[in-house]
Amino acid sequence: MKTSLLTEKLIGKYNLCSLFGHRFVVTKKVNDHFSEYECPVCKQQATNDPIGKKIMLTSELKDINETLFYLRLKKEFLNHFYFSKKE
Ligand SMILES: [Zn+2]
Numbered sequence: 001m002k003t004s005l006l007t008e009k010l011i012g013k014y015n016l017c018s019l020f021g022h023r024f025v026v027t028k029k030v031n032d033h034f035s036e037y038e039c040p041v042c043k044q045q046a047t048n049d050p051i052g053k054k055i056m057l058t059s060e061l062k063d064i065n066e067t068l069f070y071l072r073l074k075k076e077f078l079n080h081f082y083f084s085k086k087e
Pocket residue numbers: 017021022023039040041042043044
């Protein structure tokens with residue numbers, strides 16, 4: 001009895017993810033190599049490392065991604081406004 005109650009309590013959305021793995025969807029494309037993901041089931045956030053393996057998104061990694069993201073925006077901005085004027 002005690003065990004089945006405990007099992008019922010544990011089979012929630014979090015347990016589904018630990019059994020079947022997270023269903024990550026891309027929430028932000030940082031650049032060509034990095035993206036941020038979120039599992040719609042348990043809201044776990046993740047990003048990927050340089051070899052494409054998914055890792056949990058920590059605040060430190062989030063800062064790095066943010067920086068990469070803005071560097072990319074800056075690069076696109078420069079490309080758009082400076083290099084397109086060349087003609
Ligand atoms: Zn999940």
